[in-house]
Amino acid sequence: MTGAPARTGPRVLRVYTLALIAWLVLPIAVMVLFGFNDTRSRQNFRWEGFTLKWYTHLFDKADLTTAVLNSLTIALFSTAISTVLGTLAGLALGRYRFRGRGAATLLLLMAIACPELVMGASLLSMFVTFGLPRGYPTVLAAHVMFSVAFVAVTVRARAAGLDPSVDEAARDLGAGPWTRFRLVTLPMLRPGVAAGALLAFVLSIDDVVITGFTGGATVTFPLWIYGSTRTGTPPQVNVMGTLIFMVGIVIAVVLARRAARRR
């Protein structure tokens, strides 16, 4: 088995990989394309000519704009809260051994392994039992709940790999606990914290299941799209999706470049 067969395998796999990528990109291309579709009905399924009007009339649908804003603010708030809480928990689990550590870890694993549908349903059950009205605050609380575990696990992995002698050295040099946290521990944890925060943001902004159960009248971008599927999704949704896609790509590329340069 020399020569030709040795080269055929990888070449076939290369074509296959490119085909797989093409398949994954195809619906995205369709999404972008149909944002330029000059459709007249509510159904945006058939190509009817090129137009830019959906870009100029992007904010015509007030409830869609509200939904996008809700998605953004909820994602920002829940990322901020869950990053702070999750970082503290991750630090504790990664650095200290203490009684109850197993229970805390179990709780985190539960939050990660539990199907979203079950989490959403159980939250709804609680709000019904207590007669709590559902809305923006309940969505935010739920988003922090499922994000905090991912942040904690990410930071824990980083904290467990840190050399404790650095912290001890800072203590020997007379630094107090707060100073040590701010100037020694936190900078060392930073990659873990950043990864956790990114994960929290992505999870929150794309969530539809738990938001649907906890939102009541509060609608986010994914929920709005989901609700529109029965009557027809307007092209503005494609435009919003395209813009979010572009911004996401730019941010990812910039972050990757910076990470590569640091290395």
Place this chain on the structure above:
Amino acid sequence: MRRAGRGDEDGHGEARSLTPYLLVLPSGLWLLAFLAVPLVLMASLSLQTGNLVDGFQQTFHWQNYTDGLGTYGDKFVRSLWYGLLATAACAALAYPAAYWIAFHGGRAKSTYLFLLLLPYFVSFVLRTISWKLVLTDNGPVLGPLRDHGLLPDGFHVLDTGFAVVSGLTYGFLPFMVLPIYVALERIDPRVVEAARDLYAGRVRAFARIVLPLSLPGVLAGVVMTFVPVAADYVNAEVLGGPRNTMIGNVIQAEYFDNSAYPLASALSFTLMAMLLLGVFAYARALGAGSALEAARR
């Protein structure tokens, strides 16, 4: 932010320190309040009777579970079946690509991986709708084919089980790619070379070296994919039409359309139990399998 000064003096890893408790407390309370307590309340609700107007009473009505299984048994079976199909499809599609990128991607490795993860940058629901657009009768794929008479009369893709499974596969493929790639990337190519030097054929080297070493990644990918796929309702709603609904759709409808909270709670718990048991059995079977493999060597 204040810390317990005395506790912190204890340094690292001491049981007496208060610090770790203070650090864990906020997250712990949040998870208790919005994860553990709701699950307990749902367990309680699943045994109640009543309706939205008169309220629900605790009557330990276990029939909610038997009723749920009796009425919607076929939906459970379909969800598990679709979950299995889509997870298997994801693994089969993702593995060769992850393998090629890990071993032959060269300097463009991260670019290829990035391209495979591109769907992550589009909202899950929007991706599903775009996939529907691709599959729709007059859409950009089927439309031209039909116009050229290449499709038999009455040929549909939408509103079939195939459409749902294809949507699930498309939607969750990135979940599978990442763990498999990470596991393959970690394999030292010299180990494979060593096997080749010892006259193992290409196939044998793959089956005895690469595949077993990458199994943990496949295991992680399968678990990460199967649970959300089997519990999904978006794909069935958007792509499947009324005849291919999954248990997620039923639970949603029982909560929101019928306000049958006890029954919906019982269904949710049954689903969770099935998924967790399935994952557990799978992990054990795979663990036993690789132990057997190790013993044979």
